[in-house]
Amino acid sequence: MPPKKTASENGKKDKKDKKKKEPEPEPEPPLQDSLMSVVEKDLDLIKDLNEDFFARANKIIQMLMERGRTFEASKIKQYTDIIFKLHRKYVEEVKENEELKPQVAQADAKLRIALELTANSEEAMQHLKKALSDAWYESDAALTREQDIQEKFQEVLVKCENFENKETKQDENAEFGHLSKYKNIILRERDRINGEVIDLEKRLQLQRYYSESLEYIIHNHVDSINKMGTRVRVMDAEKQSLDTKVRTLINNLEDQKDINNKTLLKLDSTLRELNETHSKLAKKTAEYDRLKLVAEKLKNDNSLHLKQLAKYEDDIVVLHKEQKETEELIRSLRLEDKVKCNTITQLNNKYKKSVQDHSAVSSKLYKINRINNGLNEDIVRYKNQTNSLEKDLLNSAQKFDELRRLKDNIQRERDNLRSDIVKLNNQIADLRHSIMMQSNTIDSLHLDINKLNVKLDEAKINIAKAEKERDEMAQEVETLHEKIEYYQDQIQLKTDQVTDLSEKLQQKQFQLINMKKQLETVHSEKMILQRSLETCTQERDNFRLLQTKTTHQITQLTNEISANQNKINSLNLRIERLNNDKKELQSELKNTENVLASVRKDLKEMKSKNENLLKTISDDELKFMKISQDLDETRKEKNLIGLQMVRRNDEIVLLKEKLSITQTALDQGRKIYMETVGTTTNERLCLCSGQTQYNQRIEDIRLLKLEITNLQTERECLSRALKSTANMREEIIRLQRSLNQERVRVRSLTEDAKTPTGVHRWRILKGQDPNKFELLAKVQMLQRRTLKQEIEKTNLQRQLEESHKVSETLKRIVENMPTTKVKQKLVETQRINKRQLKKLKALNAELAIDEIELKARECIIEEFKATLKLTKEQLCGAGDVSTVNTSRPEINDYTSQENYIDCVFSASGDSQKSKANQKDLKDNETNEKPIDK
Structure with missing residues (x-):
């Protein structure tokens, strides 16, 4: 039989499909060698x-x-x-650091040499001080x-006066007179004094030699x-050059800080992107879970199908x-099978296609494949055997078509799931790669920050060493100042003694001038001594000049030391400022x-609020859509009712022509009735309904006026709020300007304090x-002045701190203040809501009007139906009865028109009154029907 061959061919094709393997996906480029961090690898950045x-x-x-992954390529390129x-x-x-290292070493060596020289100069100064003290001791x-010599001279003069008194008595010894007895004693004393003078001259020569040596020294x-x-x-x-280099290094550090800040900003942006990607990943994972659930449902469906x-x-x-x-029946039906063979072949072809689709599905699901x-x-075997049964084949074909459709749907969903999974895998790989790259950058930045911290620690250590050296130098300077003051006091005492002498x-x-005539020899010796004294005084003056010069040099050195201390203090202040800036930056980062x-x-929160608002807007839109659809339906119904009303109007015209004959009789009866009775109950009802409607319109007008006043008050409040925000902005601008001015003043004062103008620095001052x-x-x-300045400085610092706090609070307030965009959005949303409310009110009014019109028309239709029934009954009735009953339907017609007016006004006023009127109309009709009969 031919179908068996087809089955075998299908089986072979299935086996071939099993042997065929899917093409393996191309390997992705190795973007990362490992997941190790930069710290674990110990990278050398050079x-x-x-x-x-x-x-x-x-x-x-x-x-x-080349692979088409442009997004990843662009990110990696950046x-x-x-x-x-x-x-x-x-x-x-x-x-640059390597180039500066030898210069720094040279500067350190020079500083060491300078310190050694200062130590040597201190030793020399001490030696000079000792020499000066020795000279002063010798002068004393x-x-x-x-003084001793002068006392001896006085004694000699006293003795000489005694000799002059005894000159007259002595004749033999004219030279000595009455002192001839003491001749030997006088000569001995003279020789002794001459020896002492020679010794003094020798000592003066030695002092001169010593003074010359001192001058040379x-x-x-x-x-x-x-x-x-x-x-x-x-x-x-060299120090200035080093200061410039230090400044350049500080500037470089500041530039590096700026670069680090920029990198931190970039990292913040990347972190934001990462957060966004994480949110997207969460969404995708949720979708992936949902798809997994769908796949599980499909698997369950497959199991049910199995x-x-x-x-x-x-x-x-x-x-x-x-x-x-049925084999016996098959022989008889073979002839019919030949006719239906063509149809079966077509069905077999369709079945082959379905089997091929089924084999494609079974290649991925191995267990289901075997069973299928x-x-x-x-x-196939059973179908080849059951070709004769058309009905069963048709039923099975329909069922198989349904199964094929389900399989097609499953395949489509599976393909969609695969594509989604591939996309998600790609996105996950991209995100992992970006996360790893960002982690690498973060690790590198951490390394740079650690290196900078190490450098800062070294700088702090150097600063501490410099501070210790500064303290030692200050102590030495204080000791020197004390020694200088002590020597100055001694010098003042010596000068006082010299003036007295x-x-x-x-x-x-004066005494020696009176005694010149008597003692010329003594006078000559005295002149020699005076000359020696003059030389000593000159030497003393020279020593004083030298002392003044040394004091001037010492003052210059003290000024230089004070200048160096000021520089050191300025550097310490800079370092403290840098530390404060660092702390401020850290606090700003935390803030x-x-x-x-x-x-x-x-x-x-805003996103959640926006989502809620969008939901409410979508719900409102759906409601508006429903309302618009209802309006369209009501309009269509209104048009249909209008057409029906036109038709009814034509019928009414015909009826009016028929009833024109009876109208004359009704007018006559009406006039008589109106004269007798007056106003009817229906007219009273019409007046009451008109008043109620008028009162309702007045209340609507009052409510609209209240809404208008509320809207005006809201507008005024919003305008005031806008004016207040404008005033706040002006105040913020004014405070920022004052802050900038104070900062400029503080900078100028600090620069003046750091680098004062040295106009009178190198001028030689003359004076005492x-x-x-x-x-x-x-x-x-x-x-006192320094205390006042320090107090003022502390006050200024407090004011600056308070101004900084005020500025920070203002900045926070400005940051937390809603922007103009938010206010504009709120105003726009309020306007939209107001418009929508107005539209809703208008739609509600239109719906009320439409309902009123519908109820009025329903009343009209019911009345026309009642009139038609009455006319039909009148036409069917007898002639005698018609004459009697002609007056009653006319009265009913008149009452029906009045009831129509009542229905219109009562519908606009109250629905309950309309229902009551309708019930009354129905009761009247029911009461009138037996009378007509």
């Missing part, structure tokens, strides 16, 4: 980040571009560019000797001091049993992180030192 690294990165980018720039700057800074000894020391001054100047120049197939197999077994019974293949073979010498000179967290929370009392007064004045 050696490891070579040209090979960047070449590999470029190759990876090219590979990604990160490689950033890494290249940072690497280049890092290499340049390393080279000479003065004491002079002082000259050498002056030369050494000049050399030291030149060296100090050179050191100052169970149905098992049931179908049981049915086929039953059919097989029935087939044996076995079932397909059994089904000079006065005594002048007195003695920015807190602000970011609050902003994120606000964004989440003031007294101690004046110096103490000046010191006290300066101390």
